[in-house]
Amino acid sequence: MTTKTARIAGFSRKCLCGAAAIALLAPAAAMAQDEADTGQDIYPDEAGEDSNQGNSIIVTASKREQTLQEVPVAVSVTSGETLERDQIRDIRDLQTVVPSLTVGQRQSSANTGFFIRGFGNGANNAGIEPSVGVFIDGVYRSRTASSISDLPNVQRVEVLRGPQSTLFGKNASAGVISVTTEEPQFDVGGSFEATYGNYDARVLRGYLTGPITDEVAFSIAGGLNKRDGFFEDLGTGSDANNRDRWYGRAQVLVDNGSDIRLRFIADIDKIDEICCGVVNVQNGPTTAAVLGVGGNVTDPNDPFADVIYSNFDSTNDIENRGFSAQLDWDVGDFTFTSITATRKTEAVTFQDSDFTSADLIFPNSQDLEIDTFTQEFRIAGSIGDRVDLLLGAFYINEDVTQANQLLYGADFRNYANLVVANLSGGAFSLFPTPAAPNATPLEQVFSQAFSTNYVGTFFNQGQGFTEAYTLDSEAYSLFGQVDFEIVDGLVLTLGGNYTDDTKQFTQDANSTDVFSAIDFDAPQLAPFRQQVLFQGALAQGVGDALMLGRAATAAEIGAFAANNMAAFGQIQAGAQAFAAGNVNNPLANPLNPLRALQFLPPFLGVPNAVEDGRINDDNFSYSARLAYDLTPDVNIYASYATGFKASSVNLSRDARPSLADRAAIEAAGLDRPNQTYGSRFAGPEDSKVMEVGIKANFDTFSANLTVFDQEIEGFQSNIFTGSGFVLANAGSQSTWGVEFESTFYPTRSLTLNAAVTYLDPTFDSFEQSAQGDISGTRPSGIPEWTVIVGAQYEAEVGNGLLIPRVNYFWSSETQLVEGLPAFAVRGPDGTIVNGQPAIDAGLPFTSQIDNLTASLTYECDCGLSLSVWGRNLTDDRNLGTVFDTPAQPRSVAGYPNDPRTYGVTGRFRF
DSSP, X not given: OOHHHHHHHHHHHHHHHHHHHHHHHHHHHHHHHHHHTTOOOSXXXXXXXXXXXXXXXXXXXXXXXXXXTTOOSOEEEEEHHHHHHTTOOSGGGGGGTSTTEEEEEOSSTTOEEEEETTEEEOSSOTTOOOSEEEEETTEEEOSGGGTOSOOOSEEEEEEEESOOTTTSOSSOSSEEEXXXXXXXXXXXXXXXXXXXXXXXXXXEEEEEEEESSSSEEEEXXXXXXXXXXXXXXXXXXXXXXXXXXXXXXXXXXXXXXXSEEEEEEEEEEEEEEEOOOOEEEEOOTTHHHXXXXXXXXXXXXXXTSSEEOOSSOOEEEEEEEEEEEEEEEEETTEEEEEEEEEEEEEEEEEEOTTOSSSOSEEEEEEEEEEEEEEEEEEEEEEETTTEEEEEEEEEEEEEXXXXXXXXXXXXXXXXXXXXXXXXXXXXXXXXXXXXXXXXXXXXXXXXXXXXXXXXXOTTOTTOEEEEEEEEEEEEEEEEEEEEEEEETTEEEEEEEEEEEEEEEEEEEEEEOOTGGGOOTTOGGGXXXXXXXXXXXXXXXXXXXXXTOSSOOOHHHHHHHHHHOHHHHHHHHHHHHHHHHHHTTOGGGOTTGGGGGGOOSOOOOOBSOSSOOOEEEEEEEEEEEEEEEEEETTEEEEEEEEEEEEOOEEOOSTTBOOBGGGXXXXXXXXXXXXXXXXXXSEEOOEEEEEEEEEEEEEOSSEEEEEEEEEEEEETOEEEEEOSXXXXXXXXXXXXXXXXXXXXXXXXXXXEEEEEEEEEEEEEEEEOSSBTTBOOTTSOOTTOOSEEEEEEEEEOEEETTEEEEEEEEEEEEEEEESOSOOGGGSEEOTTSOEEEOOOTTTTTOOOEEEXXXXXXXXXXXXXXXXXXXXXXXXXXXXXXXXXXXXXXXXXXXXXXXXXXOOEEEEEEEEEO
């Protein structure tokens, strides 16, 4: 049986299980419907079809207003009320209330990765567009840097799971996060909010709306968010992971009351923070060298002590601003919609990337600018009583400009000298030192071999890497969807999307790192290599003869030679033969351990004679869904959908030519010393999902159950190597899963909610990962089980409501990384000789989440409310991810999560 056939057969069996679950629910649903048909409205004040709760809530997942019950798509909806009461300030916090969503912050305030059902991409590389599309008021936000600011006056957040490329034409291969904010009102109103919490947290937010004329309304909103950092930097004395951001937002709504609506939105937000704190979670052999030059690192046995070490602050200066205009024009039974938007993101970041108090790297900086223009047209309406039609077009033009710099600091030369001695067992040093009088100084050896004066040139302060990248992209999509009600209650939905995406990029980088340009395999070094190989083989041979279990010392060799001349002669001859036979064998090169210090090898820029720096992708995605109303309150559906994400470009110093281009590059004379090969870009992602589900919505209970099998071919994997990012396509990643969400109203005052997600992901094929062939393994960072449970009670007290609320988020233990590139054995050209999964490589880094959020709110009828709240009340500490520590071979660092926070919020609405 082929793999594909087996997957289809497996899905069929699993679908039968899902169908059985639906069959079990159906009688209960019918019974509940029979009770409802008696005409009794159990809670007429809070429940019923007009309550906009449960599956009656209005969503725009299909780009037109429908109830959640009607949409045959797996959607999670978070209301503005939930955002307020759970103190959810930005999209990063959504994972505590949305099942199947994982959000992680990485190296700066702007770098947040979104993952739905385990599919997504990290955001540390500006050339990689996310697999999860983020839309705010219908406007596509191409990078998380432009979408993480405080969420002002949100009406709802919809998380659409699975490929959504049919209607969301730009990079929705894994799902969509759609944020809808409140429109301006024609009645005067507003709110003011103030919060104070631990870590000296201070939040101020204001909102005002009202009419300008009978047909024009406005709103204006602004906010300030400040907080001390969670981590004390014992190197600089500052706090890290603080909050210092503000935003402003203005809207104008023109509504003639009949057929035309215009909505204009202008926004700006600014972030000026120290982020993000990194802790040491595993010491490598070079940690002693850090200490040897006077630096400090965090204790790997206590990663959650909330302290870090730096010698300068990692600052983030980020500004987003944008303008959008939406026109809705009713023409007969159809509505024409146009959404025009322009956005600009500017981010200047400095990071102490060695994460120690030693001056090893200064600075690792990035100056990033993203300019985006988007235009969407669509027309939607009904033809007769049974056909709903939507047709549209989407266009995006985006320019990314990025300049990076990574330079060695004042301590790096002495640090590197200690590392060389460590990696070579004391045989080598960079330059003569009293601590290593018997070591061979490499600067002198290389000077003699290459007839170049290298003395005093290795790892000097100011050497490093300067980079400049551009990425110009242009894409358009044509899309459409038709809903046809075949018979009463049975609806067939067909959709399609054609996308054409073109990218033009340049990559220009200059390495001034002298040591990284030394070719250890050069013929000029053959005598030196032979001498070292001979000495090593001789010492090992004598050690074996003496049964020492190690190589013999110089004194032991001399004594053995004096007392065993014949045996010594044989060992000496064998050592000479070994040295002569392996002098030009790259795998036997005695300098190989020192390749770990060639952090910044020379770079071949793009475009060049072999690589033109241009990519063009096109694709047709489609979806087919069949939904049936078993009863007015129970709907079942089955769907098949495909998705697409265009190629992503690696804008980092690890952007290296493809191994397939090696021959052409060498023929053109473009190869550089120590030329490594990898990838400049990752090709497109193609996704597909088979899904069956049931949605039930009654007066006191609503529930949604989804069973799915989802696959992404060519998944774009982005792995940090310690000096840059390796961007590569996995052959295939698939996930089979079950999702359940429910809301229960046992009384008119009590609301209970529960959600459970089960995910079973696999790398079906991933032969060229950053750590070797990991086909057949489980992708990291995807928990098998995720559970969210919550409760809220509204008690009438005086002239208002006392509302206790609690929400608990739990995920099972999961591996943080598939493996780390520094633990894979590589050949001289950078290709992997032997890769190991994380556990086999001795990296048992896992994470489990137990997050409890609670609040107690009193809402007065007069408009005043007071809330006492806490997030992560259990103070559950875990690592978001781990990675190879830059410039410290075989050390491992990680990003800790936020500790417990709590505070009080006062709000006045009028």
